[in-house]
Amino acid sequence: MSRSVWKGPFVDSYVLKKAEAARESGRNDVIKIWSRRSTILPQFVGLTFGVYNGQKHIPVNITEDMIGQKFGEYSPTRTYYGHAADKKAKRK
Amino acid sequence: MARIAGVNIPTGKRVPIALTYITGIGHTSAKAICEELKIEPSRRVNELSDQEVIQIREHIDANYTVEGDLRRDVQMNVKRLMDLGCYRGLRHRRNLPVRGQRTHTNARTRKGPAKAIAGKKK
Numbered sequence: 001m002s003r004s005v006w007k008g009p010f011v012d013s014y015v016l017k018k019a020e021a022a023r024e025s026g027r028n029d030v031i032k033i034w035s036r037r038s039t040i041l042p043q044f045v046g047l048t049f050g051v052y053n054g055q056k057h058i059p060v061n062i063t064e065d066m067i068g069q070k071f072g073e074y075s076p077t078r079t080y081y082g083h084a085a086d087k088k089a090k091r092k
Numbered sequence: 093m094a095r096i097a098g099v100n101i102p103t104g105k106r107v108p109i110a111l112t113y114i115t116g117i118g119h120t121s122a123k124a125i126c127e128e129l130k131i132e133p134s135r136r137v138n139e140l141s142d143q144e145v146i147q148i149r150e151h152i153d154a155n156y157t158v159e160g161d162l163r164r165d166v167q168m169n170v171k172r173l174m175d176l177g178c179y180r181g182l183r184h185r186r187n188l189p190v191r192g193q194r195t196h197t198n199a200r201t202r203k204g205p206a207k208a209i210a211g212k213k214k
Contacts, residue, residue: 063176065172065176066176066178069178072179073178073179073180074176074177074178074179076179076182083209
């Protein structure tokens with residue numbers, strides 16, 4: 001079920017603060033955030049966020065298409081290199 | 093013979109059923125079309141007058157996205173997700189289920205027929 005509209009989009013407040021500060025300073029540094037659950041808002045477009053994936057911060061350049069989705073969607077938490085058995089089969 | 097929305101030629105069947113042969117028209121919208129144009133659902137396509145066929149054609153052209161246009165729309169949506177680099181896009185690229193289903197077993201619709209893994213059983 002999707003979130004009620006009357007609540008508005010969910011964003012951790014520290015993300016808003018950091019984004020605000022970054023836009024005022026005008027420099028386009030990577031903004032490190034841990035809040036994968038926050039919604040991407042229109043005012044974040046053009047900024048670069050380092051979204052934490054449990055190990056490191058993945059730089060994500062926010063574009064207009066990403067509005068309404070969550071930061072976590074752009075920072076995969078799992079690495080998968082395929083199965084060992086598949087590789088053996090290919091070598092033969 | 094009745095050509096509606098380009099290439100579809102369903103005939104001999106009841107109108108709401110025949111219309112579902114068009115990609116993008118299911119049972120619900122087929123029924124809605126019949127109601128809108130005052131065509132009895134029990135009538136068959138070959139019993140329709142030319143006038144009525146034209147009416148149906150125009151109604152679909154004006155109100156529905158069908159066939160090639162619809163397929164292109166869907167493909168564009170998938171492509172957009174893939175280009176974004178978001179999780180859903182990654183799943184589309186890998187041809188795995190997109191909406192959080194399990195992949196330990198099942199998921200055969202997306203993964204295709206099962207491939208035997210050599211030396212798995214003891």
